[in-house]
Amino acid sequence: MNQIEKEHRDPKLTLSQRRRIKSAIIHIVLLALSFVFLFPFVWMLSTALKTPAELLRGIEVLLPEDPQWRNFYTAVTTVPFLMYLKNSLILVFFAVMGTLFSATLSAYAFAKLRWPGRDTLFVVMLATMMIPAQVILIPSYILYAQIGWLGTRLPLIVPYFFGGGAAFYIFLLRQFFKGIPRELTESAIVDGAGHFKIFFYIMLPLTKPALLTVSLLVFMFVWNDYFGPLIYLSNPDHWTLALGLRGFQTQFTGRYDLMMAAAILVMAPTIVLFFIAQKHFIEGITFTGIKG
Amino acid sequence: MIRRMNHPAWFFGPYLILFLTFIVVPVIMAITLSFTYFNTIETPEFIGLRNYVELLTRDEIFMQYVLPNTIKFAFIVGPVGYLMSFLLAWILAQIPHRVRTLFAIILYSPSMTAGIAMAVVWRVLFSGDQSGYLNSLMLNWGLIQEPVQFLTSPNYLMNIMIVVSLWASMGVGFLAMLAGILNIDQSLYEAAYIDGMKNRWQEIFYITIPSMKPQMLFGAVMAVVGTFQVGLIGVQLSGANPTPQYAGQLMVNHIEDYGFIRFLMGYASAVSVVLLLMIYGISKVTFNLLGERD
Numbered sequence: 001m002n003q004i005e006k007e008h009r010d011p012k013l014t015l016s017q018r019r020r021i022k023s024a025i026i027h028i029v030l031l032a033l034s035f036v037f038l039f040p041f042v043w044m045l046s047t048a049l050k051t052p053a054e055l056l057r058g059i060e061v062l063l064p065e066d067p068q069w070r071n072f073y074t075a076v077t078t079v080p081f082l083m084y085l086k087n088s089l090i091l092v093f094f095a096v097m098g099t100l101f102s103a104t105l106s107a108y109a110f111a112k113l114r115w116p117g118r119d120t121l122f123v124v125m126l127a128t129m130m131i132p133a134q135v136i137l138i139p140s141y142i143l144y145a146q147i148g149w150l151g152t153r154l155p156l157i158v159p160y161f162f163g164g165g166a167a168f169y170i171f172l173l174r175q176f177f178k179g180i181p182r183e184l185t186e187s188a189i190v191d192g193a194g195h196f197k198i199f200f201y202i203m204l205p206l207t208k209p210a211l212l213t214v215s216l217l218v219f220m221f222v223w224n225d226y227f228g229p230l231i232y233l234s235n236p237d238h239w240t241l242a243l244g245l246r247g248f249q250t251q252f253t254g255r256y257d258l259m260m261a262a263a264i265l266v267m268a269p270t271i272v273l274f275f276i277a278q279k280h281f282i283e284g285i286t287f288t289g290i291k292g
Numbered sequence: 293m294i295r296r297m298n299h300p301a302w303f304f305g306p307y308l309i310l311f312l313t314f315i316v317v318p319v320i321m322a323i324t325l326s327f328t329y330f331n332t333i334e335t336p337e338f339i340g341l342r343n344y345v346e347l348l349t350r351d352e353i354f355m356q357y358v359l360p361n362t363i364k365f366a367f368i369v370g371p372v373g374y375l376m377s378f379l380l381a382w383i384l385a386q387i388p389h390r391v392r393t394l395f396a397i398i399l400y401s402p403s404m405t406a407g408i409a410m411a412v413v414w415r416v417l418f419s420g421d422q423s424g425y426l427n428s429l430m431l432n433w434g435l436i437q438e439p440v441q442f443l444t445s446p447n448y449l450m451n452i453m454i455v456v457s458l459w460a461s462m463g464v465g466f467l468a469m470l471a472g473i474l475n476i477d478q479s480l481y482e483a484a485y486i487d488g489m490k491n492r493w494q495e496i497f498y499i500t501i502p503s504m505k506p507q508m509l510f511g512a513v514m515a516v517v518g519t520f521q522v523g524l525i526g527v528q529l530s531g532a533n534p535t536p537q538y539a540g541q542l543m544v545n546h547i548e549d550y551g552f553i554r555f556l557m558g559y560a561s562a563v564s565v566v567l568l569l570m571i572y573g574i575s576k577v578t579f580n581l582l583g584e585r586d
Contacts, residue, residue, distance in 0.1 A: 026383055027391075033380070034398045037459065040413050041401070043425075047416070106307035115300040121308075128315050129513065130571050132521045134547045135564040138557050139321035140314065142332070159314035168464075170307070194298045217464070224407035226524060231552060242408045249412060256416050263412040267405045274404055278397055282467060 048072070048260035055256055068257065075261040079251070083237070084244035088223060091240060094157040095222045096215045099169055103214060107173030108199050112185060122174075129167045133227075141231065155232045156222075169214045172284070176210040177203055212277055213284025220270055241266045319568075326562035332555045343562035354563070357538035358546045361450060362520070365542060366574075368454050370519040373461030377511055380462065381470040382496065396470060403463035411528035414456055418442040418529070443530050446539030453525050453540050463518070465511035472507030473500060505582070512578045520571050523548065543567045 042062075047055070049067040075081070109115070110122050144155045180203065188198050204211065226242045233239055239247070245266055252258045274281065326343055328336035347354055380399055384392050402410070417425050420441040427439040442448045480499050481489075489495060501508060523544025527533045533549055535541050541549075543563065551560030 023387065026387055030383065030387070030395050034395060037398055037402055037462075040410070040417070040459075041405075043417075044413050102307045102310060105303045109300050109303035113300040113303060115304070118304075121304075125311065128311075130517050130575055131315065131319060132517070132544070132564065132567050132571060134521070134523070134544050135322050135561075135568050136315065136318040138547075138551050138561050138564065139318035139325065141551075142321070142325075142557065143318070145332075159310060166307075166311075195300075195303070196298070199303075220404055224405070224409075226408045226528075227548075245408050245412065249415070259412050259416065263409040267409045270404055271401065274397070274401070278393065282393065282396065282471070 044260050044264060047256055048264055050257050052257070071257050071261040072265065075248075075258045076265065078258070079244060079248055079262070081241075081244070081262070081265070084239055084241045087233075087238055088240040088242070091153065091156050091229075092219050092222045096218045098157070099166060099214060099218045100211060103166055103169040103173055104204065104211070105199075107170045108177055108195075108203060110170065111174045111177035112198075112203075113195065125167045126171060137231075144232070150232065151234045153233070153238055156228055169217065172214060173207065173210050176207045176284075180206055209280040209284040212280045216273060216277055216281055219273065223270055322561045323565055325558050326565045328558040330556070330558035330561075332557055336558060339558070343559050344566075346559070347562055347566065353534075353538055353541070354546060358541050358543060361538075361541055362543045362570075364450065365454060365457075365522070366516075366519040369457045369461065369522075370515045373458055373519070374465070374511060374515040376458065377462055377466035377515075378469055378508070381466055381473055382500065384470055385473040396467070399462040400467060402460040403466075407524070408528065410456075410460070411525075414452070414529055415443065415531070418448075418452060420444060444536045446537045449526065449530060449535060449540040452529060456529070457519070457522060457525060461515075461518075463514065465514035465518075468507045469504065469511050472504030476500065476503045509579070509582055512582060513575060516575050516578055517571060520544075520567065520574075543570075 046062050046064060048071055049064045049069065051064065051066065051068055054064055110118060140155065140159070141150075144150050149155050184202060185198050188202060193201070224242060225240075226246075229238075229240045229243050233243065245262060248262050249259060325336060327338060327340060329339050329342075330336035384395055384399075387395070419425075419427070420439055420443060421427070424439065424442070426442065427436075430436045431439065440448065442452055476499070480503065481495060484495070484499055489498065521544060523542050526535045526540025526542060527545055527548075530536050530540060533545055533553065535545065544567070547560045547563045547567070550556045550563065
């Protein structure tokens with residue numbers, strides 16, 4: 001405060017003073033924003049730990065006196081939480097594997113190989129990022145009905161990750177591959193390596209941050225996806241956490257503490273994974289060599 | 293054998309096949325279906341443009357609620373979210389690395405967890421009875437006399453949808469813009485100051501934005517596509533499709549309503565084709581605004 005007042009009185013502040021004031025203002029703004037962004041999460045946790053009596057007192061209680069960690073246990077044991085978890089993990093696993101497989105290969109083809117129609121196809125592919133999932137949804141649904149995939153996990157495993165999102169992953173990876181100097185691949189070719197060797201032994205190891213980023217993005221998408229499982233997974237034994245949570249809401253009307261505990265458990269893996277991987281993740285989005 | 297395995301087709305083949313089967317073919321099918329009457333039981337019957345005529349002239353819900361809602365939602369959340377992303381990315385770029393990463397994660401986290409888990413939170417926060425937190429808070433403070441039906445009243449639902457979506461709008465586009473700003477060569481700024489650049493605003497408009505055009509464009513595309521594709525939010529908040537009095541009904545919900553509740557898939561396809569055209573048109577406009585001729 002003092003410094004800001006001083007600024008008004010004395011326009012000739014030294015450079016370092018100005019810098020310090022500016023940095024203080026920026027940090028205050030960011031702290032305020034962080035509060036807004038984080039509040040729902042904090043409140044979620046606080047609600048999950050409340051006793052029924054504290055629940056009734058509503059927002060007055062932010063810090064429960066006697067945190068009810070048991071709520072998490074109750075939430076997990078009253079619904080087939082582990083089964084939902086397993087189902088989510090199955091879908092995530094295949095989605096990540098499938099995306100890594102096809103997106104890395106095609107990104108390499110777009111970045112480092114020459115073939116007729118390459119640039120046209122790349123532009124077309126980028127344009128498909130704009131196609132809303134709902135346009136594809138109805139024909140796909142009919143298609144799966146025809147080949148008998150409704151009620152199985154296949155519609156969520158085989159093509160899922162080749163929808164609008166895949167274009168973005170290929171784009172990210174292509175930018176990464178492009179950033180790898182030509183000399184590296186050329187000297188490998190001179191040494192007699194084929195493209196698959198180059199791909200596996202040079203490209204993939206050098207693009208770990210990008211691979212990690214893509215995996216994380218796919219993970220988040222599949223983990224949080226609600227509509228796909230809702231339409232295709234008619235068998236409750238296949239339900240994912242996102243679907244299970246909906247059932248949970250109807251089952252525990254009014255038990256906000258349990259609902260929040262379950263919601264936290266559903267969200268936690270994404271947040272934890274992101275924290276572990278954040279360094280590579282932010283690196284992975286940097287669009288290295290974007291101009292190429 | 294090895295020589296043959298080196299052919300580029302091995303690399304782009306898998307993707308190309310899936311791209312054709314799961315994107316190109318479905319899009320063509322959707323367009324074809326939009327000219328038919330199809331209730332999923334009988335074979336599709338060709339009816340020409342009737343679905344479109346019906347949508348534009350007789351579907352009152354579409355004209356009165358769905359279309360205005362979608363436009364309002366997209367035109368607020370899209371640009372505001374985009375500007376917020378850029379501004380916050382810019383602010384973050386001004387502070388030291390360690391703190392920056394922390395704030396970046398905080399701002400990004402809502403978009404990462406958005407979806408069904410957060411819907412639980414919003415439903416409790418805005419719940420219409422006295423135990424709804426916002427209601428109990430406002431009752432306590434004497435701001436209101438009786439609980440407000442935030443999620444079922446047409447007056448509030450749309451605004452809550454907008455706020456919640458903005459809260460979660462610092463996504464991949466935001467991270468890309470942050471990276472873009474950080475990658476700008478610092479000597480550009482120094483050179484520009486020597487050439488007579490005077491302040492921060494000039495810095496932003498003459499150096500920062502032009503130097504990170506690809507990221508700006510990427511962020512814009514993500515914003516356009518994202519906001520038009522959002523659909524679950526209203527249904528998740530109100531717990532029903534259609535949303536109460538269609539207050540939060542967006543194009544996407546209309547498609548789901550007709551396609552997967554009424555099973556009129558020909559009609560739903562027509563709506564989805566209109567959505568596709570809208571996104572295409574607005575992307576074009578966005579590209580032109582950002583000065584990218586493509």
